[in-house]
Amino acid sequence: MEDESADPYLPYDGGGDTIPLQEIRMRGSNYNMSNGGGGAGGVSSTTHLLDLLEEPIPGVGTYDDFHTIDWVREKCKDRERHRKINSKKKESAWEFTKSLYDAWSGWLVVTLTGLASGALAGLIDIAADWMNDLKEGVCLSALWFNHEQCCWGSNETTFAERDKCPQWNTWAELILGQAEGPGSYIMNYFMYTYWALTFAFLAVILVKVFAPYACGSGIPEIKTILSGFIIRGYLGKWTLMIKTITLVLAVASGLSLGKEGPLVHVACCCGNIFSYLFPKYSKNEAKKREVLSAASAAGVSVAFGAPIGGVLFSLEEVSYYFPLKTLWRSFFAALVAAFVLRSINPFGNSRLVLFYVEYHTPWYLFELFPFILLGVFGGLWGAFFIRANIAWCRRRKSTRFGKYPVLEVITVAVITAIVAFPNPYTRQNTSQLIKELFTDCGPLESSQLCQYRSQMNGSQAYPEGAEATTTPGVYSAMWQLSLALIFKIIMTIFTFGLKVPSGLFIPSMAIGAIAGRIVGIAVEQLAYYHHDWFLFKEWCEVGADCITPGLYAMVGAAACLGGVTRMTVSLVVIVFELTGGLEYIVPLMAAVMTSKWVGDAFGREGIYEAHIRLNGYPFLDAKEEFTHTTTAREVMRPRRNEPPLAVLTQDDLTLGELQTVISDTSFNGFPVIVSKESQRLVGFALRRDITIAIENARRKQEGIVLNSRVYFTQHAPTLPADSPRPLKLRSILDMSPFTVTDHTPMEIVVDIFRKLGLRQCLVTHNGRLLGIITKKDILRHMAQMANQDPESIMFN
């Protein structure tokens, strides 16, 4: 037998002298004690007998910035806390109240998050609308009204004229005193560009000075955080405040960006901040992430007015660990947020959804062909956008060019404004553009897109049952839309990644909606001029309204958004919630599926995963399959030519030796073994915990010197009489480290890491410790297998 003298356990076949269960239970509780969760609830009285010094050491069980959390440990900590509260609750009324508060805190925190997200979303909507209209003019009767609100009280009743009311003054009217003519056009043009420049400048300066984390959409970072990474301050109050303000500025500046992604970030900030009110969530990184999952559902819920879609988005796209309890709470948070937004009523139509549409004609089987074409377009656009945008962002990261973010934002904003102004489809708010494209032409529609057959009947633009003759208006709209499409495609590539809050949903949907509307009108004209074709003959009679171009726009928008984000169910459900009818799910699914397949053929990553990889976050994607045949032995550290694994022995190190090991290496943790000879694994100790424990012991225990023996065993080793007082570190030892054998296929190892949320895993062969695999080793290995430079991908 080997030197296991200090170890009181005998292996199973070593005889019948096993230890009484009670003692094992006490030892078992050490695991929990070591996790900083305080004494082990029901057994706290017995643990005191064990060792008076084994009190929880402050700081043990917390994490440094940019470190990965250990889900298993966090969940154990939470169960321990729960047990403690449960065992105490019968002691007094106060403890019972505390336990009730604890039980309800989950619902409280999601309710607060929902309320705050809804309120902030309403605020952002109203402010962005007002500032967007400020680029065109002001409402003299009430400065705080936007264009639409300004004209509500107007007497102009014709629909074509409803935008022009005397209360609303364009800048040209205000400054030059005239509404028409080239001079006033140039003045309006100038003021439009001026405001765009001002808003963009303010946004980028605020972000740069106060909260650098407020830029971008935030979804890649939130995905990383939810997968168990710590980025301090990313969801803090400064980020929240600055992101809310700069989001309004960025949207109002007319840049090709949306507010939907940043709204998820804003909601997550709310969730994070409210979770600090409840120790259950503030002190536990895993529980906090449950709140963040619910918050991201609330964010999408208010962004689109689609609570169910929001929950599915959180489930499909953002969350990592999503237990069913979280599903229910996310749903609740999403609903609360949606109802708060509805009572604020920022769109003034008491509709919850951003683009409410109702179509009156069904679709026909033949139309699936153009829908699938739109899906192909969406997939191609997605693949192209991801490549182009990542190339541009990489250039920004790697060259000198990235050092001037303010200049870059201003340049892009000015170019956007200058190019956008002349074209009415790019000049207006992108959300309004999408809404117009989605809307079916009806008798009340004043849009240029609906100027069919107006020559027949001057007063009514769209007589019921009339024929679908187009006018020059539609043709010029087609031209303008095509130009807008090209413009949006180019600008979005350069905009996403700027140092201002920028979402991708709205620009992607706009591109898809433009393409879809163009295809829709084309099919409509085809059906009109060739209604005797066998394709149209059956269902498209002369004079009947058989094609809905608005539906094409919606399908195109879904396809493009799907191509960029590779969302599936949640996307379909979000768009389904916009229309509220099952009728149009089939076209949507066909387009979204096609778009995903086409996009995946060019690369399986969505834009968020691509940005995660660009930034080198340690994110282990749950969707990506590991398909290689490597085993744990090939991935583990140390490799063949590397120095041996840094290990600690359980009872024959001195404090000085331990400190040398710690200072000589940079590993985050060390396996503890029985002895160098046997290499039998005892447990795992984290660097951070060891350092804290040593400091704590030096401060509190006397006689701890460099020569003190350090031991991780239950009982102190027998030492010579004159040796200094030994230091017991068992309380920080993780006695149940995860191990796999060296033969384990990496696909299983990756699965374990994903499903259990591990930080590291030890590799053994026939019971002997061989090496260690960390999450970063796995990411490095996966990069290597995909022929990428493994070192380039790590977080920097």
Added chain:
Amino acid sequence: MEDESADPYLPYDGGGDTIPLQEIRMRGSNYNMSNGGGGAGGVSSTTHLLDLLEEPIPGVGTYDDFHTIDWVREKCKDRERHRKINSKKKESAWEFTKSLYDAWSGWLVVTLTGLASGALAGLIDIAADWMNDLKEGVCLSALWFNHEQCCWGSNETTFAERDKCPQWNTWAELILGQAEGPGSYIMNYFMYTYWALTFAFLAVILVKVFAPYACGSGIPEIKTILSGFIIRGYLGKWTLMIKTITLVLAVASGLSLGKEGPLVHVACCCGNIFSYLFPKYSKNEAKKREVLSAASAAGVSVAFGAPIGGVLFSLEEVSYYFPLKTLWRSFFAALVAAFVLRSINPFGNSRLVLFYVEYHTPWYLFELFPFILLGVFGGLWGAFFIRANIAWCRRRKSTRFGKYPVLEVITVAVITAIVAFPNPYTRQNTSQLIKELFTDCGPLESSQLCQYRSQMNGSQAYPEGAEATTTPGVYSAMWQLSLALIFKIIMTIFTFGLKVPSGLFIPSMAIGAIAGRIVGIAVEQLAYYHHDWFLFKEWCEVGADCITPGLYAMVGAAACLGGVTRMTVSLVVIVFELTGGLEYIVPLMAAVMTSKWVGDAFGREGIYEAHIRLNGYPFLDAKEEFTHTTTAREVMRPRRNEPPLAVLTQDDLTLGELQTVISDTSFNGFPVIVSKESQRLVGFALRRDITIAIENARRKQEGIVLNSRVYFTQHAPTLPADSPRPLKLRSILDMSPFTVTDHTPMEIVVDIFRKLGLRQCLVTHNGRLLGIITKKDILRHMAQMANQDPESIMFN
């Protein structure tokens, strides 16, 4: 050092002589080879160098009936198959086609499942409607028409009379020749009971003789199967056929049961049968379960016409392993099924949903109080029902009484028919009853429930804007509803668990809807007579229509269903899809949440979990938290007084000794260790695989005798010159068994079992093998901790 001479691996610190990577990769692939998936794809040429005899052994890697599958192994097998197909696909056009077929088979199988589920659901709906009406009479003009279809062509245009048309003849009219009078009433009563008896008898006989698995709702068993248990024949073609037929009979017999649960079983049978067309699914138990998850979504989708709700039901309630890919395919299957059902149009209203409702009045905040009251009722009903039903089913299982299932069904059917006939609310189809209760009173409504103020205006039952005076009709309806409520509550307890197909959704919803409608009318009358109360003053003006009793019925139905099944999100989404408006989600959520909390206070199990436990299926619930502080050491086998763990040594057993170990024990698998002295773990071998491998070797290899040495190592041990030919069993050895240390808290072990879907896990202490924990050990331990008899819960 110990006797590891035969082991070519040296531990990490033993020197630099590690093995070349290539060789490790070949060994790693043994893992995959051992799983019966054929050679290891890309490396198959090198594996041949290793050992020509290491061909896959037929039968290795399959499961016996009533055994638990190993998810990890199944997933590895599938990845291996995928790699093989991928590596071959460039070889020829045929291989490429095969790879395409393989890639598309997932979509094909869910499409087929959706088509079949939709078609069968339509068939069942039509047949059940027709047979249900057969109890009352026949359509003489066309025998195959049900009552409603029969009267479509009728000239009777008043709504009150639309049910009475000359083409439709009650049995009294046919036999006695008179429609009115006590004689004809008795004749109708008799025929009603006669048909109920006949249908019930046929149903139970068919189930008993042809497919015993066709009884019940099937959801508990499907949950168990999806969690990784094998029940052969449960989803087979006989079960499908008999369940479809007997479901129609059971529904038509008027028993207090619904067709929604059994429809999920029918859909899962379709999924299982179609998966046999595709080797990807037929040969892999884990992949097959993905299809079954999608099928159960399709089942709920057609049961309620709620595709999104169906997917969430599958996710929340039924499925165990639900990757995102499955989510997308489930959604697709659910949609296909819904559209097939809609084109069959069994309800004749071209609506997808069973109970389509549209309400015109909003709800007010004060109404939340009665809604929450309904939630409390739902929770109490759920808790009471579960206890009473389980007690009754346990009695049926344990006493002689359960031996006469036919008699029991007939008795219950006759009692149901006799009690149900006099009351119009129990006489009609339960679905129609729910529909009537959900529907708001409008001018076109002929229901007795809507006979308000008809004294004012004889011709119009519900004049717009009139006052809500009730008539004696409403009071008698109240009495009849109250009696129906009591009747339904009692009969449902005795009906669920009979040996006929029986769903629980419809009876539960009916009970809730009756209670809700009663509460709704009570609140309405309260508001009418006390409209000056401060509660009603603000929003309930005199003469206005401020309370919607139909909404109360819907909320009550959701609350009762929630109390019985403990569903949350999926339930709210299903009911949301019925009404299609976000407006009423808040009342629904309030009621469902209350119902769940109240129900959980009496016991956390839903009816399906309770039935799983009653039947002793080995089901590890993912929702139930393990809250005890025990460690792996306390749960593992062998216990203190048990014989030592049956282990195999890697290279010093003879075939005779191995066979003795196998025949002396009944364990399903044996750990393989380096030597008895060291207890170092090498791997794990399954009993089934060992038996098959020995038989295979005896058949194919010569010179295998009882004295042959059996070895699991890479190279044969050095043997004396005259010893018989040794037998190599490395190919069936699982070289990467899961291990935990004895200190691991059981909460972590349970988590690992749930998330990875393990069958067993080995327990080590400091690198030595101590014992084994199987899924059954965990279930036994959990029962023990909950103070239940651990032996009573195992499958029998």
